Amino acid sequence: MNEQRQFWNEEVETRSEDMVQAIQLQKIQKQLKRVYESTPYYRDRMERAGAAPEDIKSWDDFRNLPIFLSTDEYKDQQERSHQEDGHPFGKILGLPLDQVLAVSSTSGTTGTPTICAYTAKDIETTNEVLARAYWRIGIRPGDTVLHGFGLSMWVAGIPFVRALEAMGVRAYPVGAESGSERFFTFARLARPTTLLCTPSFAEYLIEKAPEAAGMEVAELGVKKIMCAGEPGVGLAAVRAKIETAWGARLYDFAGGPWGISSVSCEHQDYQGMHLMSEDYCIAYDIVDPDTKQPIAITDGAIGTVVTTAFDWQAAPPIKFANNDLIQISTEPCPCGLPGKRKKILGRIDDLLIVKGVNVYPAAVRDLINGFVPGVTGQIRIVLTTAPPRVSAPLHIKIERGYELSENGAEELGRKIEKSIQDRLSFSPRLEFVEPGSLSRSVLKGKLIEKDY
Ligand SMILES: [Zn+2]
Known part of the structure; x- marks a missing residue:
């Protein structure tokens, strides 16, 4: 394996925009047909929109379909499947329960968690799209990575560890739950090159190191930190604080389930996160937060993100508008890497x-x-x-x-x-x-x- 190469999956990650769109359209048509036939929930949504799968012949046809699923509807149909079908994966599961081999949950700390289901193929998809992100920030087979995200149920927990192992990387699944003393014990034993954790956990460890480990975090020798789950990397002051104290480079990641993957780049100023998995899902479609009408995808456009996982098997979100506001960059990034980028601006409630x-x-x-x-x-x-x-x-x-x-x-x-x-x-x-x-x-x- 050539470890100097720039991308984990060069052929896919460097496709032209035209080719990406053509592949997406084909896969969207196939997925719409599949969920129409296997999932009463989506069939109902398509019928209400007056559309059959074969009517969707262009990207615009697809964008003009209404939203099929909101955050509330997502939770509602999970509750209904729990009562009616005996599992919490939603009426959109669309396949026999015994095909669900892995489960994770969103990081939501209030109310009912949103559950995500994976078939064997979905696990492979997650491993693939995470490997693309790991590779871009410089993680290579044989490296040692300390995992400091919450491990219990979280998307960034076990699925992230599994993807490291699948890539040939030695993961120490210590987890944020372990507490700072145990965390430092394993950090010293492992000698990791890379740390995965939230920005606030990286900051917490800076403060705790002298007391819990009798040292400064910089002495651990971590050279890269990949963050997710909350803002921080995009904030110049926060990034400077963490990078200086750790002596490490900080990266921002968003994604995990459904084939979503995006990671920030080497540019010295934060440029948002490069989308890396457009062959698996659409994670940059946006609508107006109020009217839910499509917004033109131009450089700097802001809207509520609408996710469509067109390669995901178990309970795939299709035209799923959650409450996250994103900003899209379509102009080439000064770092030279291809593809669109996105910044997560917060929740609609912040508007x-x-x-x-x-x-x-x-x-x-x-x-x-x-x-x-x-x-x-x-x-x-x-x-x-x-x-x-x-x-x-x-x-x-x-x-x-x-x-x-x-x-x-x-x-x-x-x-x-x-x-x-x-x-x-x-x-x-x-x-x-x-x-x-x-x-x-x-x-x-x-x-x-x-x-x-
Ligand atoms: Zn860039």
Whole structure:
């Protein structure tokens, strides 16, 4: 095996956009036919839309089909299959139960978990698309990888370990549940080159290392950290903190089940995650969060993601709109790698409406992050009324960069204001505050300061 090669699956990962679309359309037609025949739920959805599988002859025909499945409907039909069929995989399972060989769950911490089922082929699919991501960040057969995601049921748990093993990589499945002392014990024994974990776990280990292991995390020798599950890698300040303390390069990953796989690249500024598995699923289709109508897939377009897994066998999501907002980049990435990219902006619940314009706090943060080191990257959007409809102009606090004078801030402020007007279509009121004055909590929902 040539370990210098750039891609795990060169032929597939470097296909032209035209070829990708042609393959997708063929597979979509096949999958629609399959679920129409095997799954009353999808047959019903297609009949309501007045469409039969053979009517879908183009990408536009497919995009113009309505949404078949929402997050609530997904949970609802899982509940119904639990009661009526004796399993929690949903009325969309579409095959005999004995073909389901593996199970994982979403990371949702509230309410009923969303369960994901895998046939033998689906396990292979997951191994393949994860191998593409592992390869891109430089993991090679023979390497040692420390696994620090939650192992219990989570998509990023056992399936990620299984894919490492299938690739010939030595995985230490320690898991985030093990606690910091045990984690450091295995980290020292394993001497890993790579760590897989959430950004907040990587930060937690930085703080815990002196007390729990009598050392700094940099002494573990980890050179790469692949994160998933929460924002962090896309935030310049968070990334800098983790990379500096660990002496490692940080990557952002999204995907796992259903053949979804996307990972960030080597470019020094965060460029979103490159999509790598367009031969298995569509994970970049977007609709307007309110009207659910398709949004043109152009560079910078933002919408609710609509997932269609056209190669997945067990309970495949078809036209499944969850509550995640993504931004698509279609222009070539400065890193030189091919393909579209996406950024996850947060949940629909985060949406603000300013004078009729949809404003996504994470998109504001990402844009302002582009002005580091003039700014630190820390911001707060101050709301005087309850969202989503908030009063204009939107008040945004921005931390000045450590090296920036007050005069410099004025000029930089004009540039940021213009950039926000040009790219996000609203006029903000910017307030520069001292560097280090905004609290450093990086978890979801902390971009907003309530003043009402
Ligand atoms: Zn790139």
